[in-house]
Amino acid sequence: MANPDRASYFPAIVKKHGLPMTYWFDEMTKISDRKYPEQIAYLRENHGFSQAHANALVLYSRGSKSAKRCHTIEEYLAPFDEVKRTTVISIFKVITTKYPKMELVISWNHPMLRYAGQYIFGVSVHTNHILLAPMSDEVLMQFRPRLAAYDVNKKTFKVPVDWKIDAKLLREMAAARLAEIPPVAG
Secondary structure (H helix, E strand, O other): OOOHHHHHHHHHHHHHHHHOHHHHHHHHHOOOOOOHHHHHHHHHHOOOOOOHHHHHHHHHHHHEEEOOOOHHHHHHHOOOOOOHHHHHHHHHHHHHHOOOOOOOOEEEEEEEEEEEOOOEEEEEEEOHHHHEOOOOOOHHHHHHHOOOOOOOOOOOOOEOOOOOOHHHHHHHHHHHHOOOOOOOOO
């Protein structure tokens, strides 16, 4: 298995491009406001980076120091501060208290709630916010009027890292998502 440490690519980047990593970190600072695909394209098109080297540098610069996969909620939350950990645990607790048959799993390297093999709700922790995903475009659209206070993306909405949990909203979104799933036999 390849080394999951993103910094393990740095010696090859230095050797291939003849510039120290401090130069590349400065370049990343200049484009830090761009989205991931734009940063990758910048390195590939302007500096001749391979996809692997560009990915390693971009993700490292965004705070992902390792490609190591986590297998538990504890492993996922370990790199984050107490505020973020508490908020994420509270989000899942609010939903699973109402729906105890939901299973907390790690999928796509993020914590998700699953029921009857279907994903119900997911969370992604970032530097300045937490993304919540109801795992359904229809559910997100249904609740969009109630999400006016949040930035809403195509499949997620952002909450502050110290979010005062809106239990009613989360439970109703989970109920709407569950309503989309065919009944489980037995």
